[in-house]
Amino acid sequence: MPIASEAFLQQSGRAMTGTSKVTAKDVNVYYGDKHALKAVSLDIRANEVTALIGPSGCGKSTFLRCLNRMNDLIEGARVTGLITLDGDDIYDYSLDVVQLRARIGMVFQKPNPFPKSIFDNVAYGPRIHGLAQSSADLEEIVVSSLQRAGLYEEVKDRLSEPGTGLSGGQQQRLCIARAIAVSPEVILMDEPCSALDPIATAKVEELIDELRENYTIVIVTHSMQQAARVSQRTAFFHLGELVEFGDTEQIFTNPQQKLTQGYITGRFG
Template structure:
């Protein structure tokens, strides 16, 4: 079967917010685990080179939606996704899509840092090597240094690249995982509660990094911290019981929400 590559396209007019066009367009997205419907027809446009925060109480569907964007739900037995999700106009659920290539285009950073049991260098080099991105050792070295630099980690690890990635602190491990994700030049980076296992200092560093990365990447972050959503995102989507209740500019969502359920959640009346 022929596969279809997802190709980046130039930004167009008609952005959903500010000067940025939608990078990801979701229409009528439903997710079923067996007979249970976990998402109820989500319509959501995610803007290019912005941070979009997904908030809501546990079990509301925000992580389920996030995993739809790089088809991580494909590996969950009994999971079924309906509706349409397009990246730059390409339907990522088209049967001809190369899922491995999709996951290079749409990187993922998980809740707990999960470096490979390899050296720091090999953690970052792994993706470019298997995808054939680097032409020789010199180019691979450049990708590793560039990725670690963009992840704010190069100065801390440049003299111990041959040491295990698992030997780093929790915050450093998470930045290593971010470096690993960006080493394959993704267009979108998904982050599922990337700071939940970190201390406040490491969390602040990751938040600074997210703000720097959005100059080049579209970022979608799931967070239980409304303060974090307010600090790092330009747009916020509030999920509740499988519904996308409200989506808009972060400042509007937190200061003047339109929906009563949003107001109740952000003021702590439930969740």
């Protein structure tokens, strides 16, 4: 198997750290008559991990799904406000949503490998997007993606075996490899470790820290400890509102809002 080329490893993460990659301004989400997300505005910086925290039903996953238009798939959902990726409105009518979701990938709460081989799970996206000019190119992308997901050494001798036969933690890393195989710029993660044991969780958290060198990552988590470990900035949501947003260390050690302090100290949530 070929080793990942430098060109492939460096082709993502175009924006510099500290610059805004995704910007949300006055974003509201309605599910029918329910006002689920209320006037949320925040900037997500390039090559950082932004954690979204808050009690169940607070709007954090709803906001995450806005970022690659997954709410479009929910009947009765309506999104207002402005969300931009590198300054471009992602809800523009002329935008190709399939291409948007290639640029902003998603990793879900429960690992969801396709009922295909490990190789074909990772090759699926590059095939449908025409990213490989030859079988050798495709093989390089698959190997590179598995290497970046920290999985290649564990599966290199069984790439033709079903992805569903891997352990839960390996399946989640396979899903991460599948997401990065199409060279996204942003990776969304919706509680990616909630179904994993502590050892698998530690591996995924270590992977997240490595990936942010090349990707912008937004993670929803119920674990405040996880948010503190993996993120540079943290947003606290409550009842559909963004209560506080700032550097993770500041949010956890010196929150400016009483509601944030109450959640961080365990008084509610």
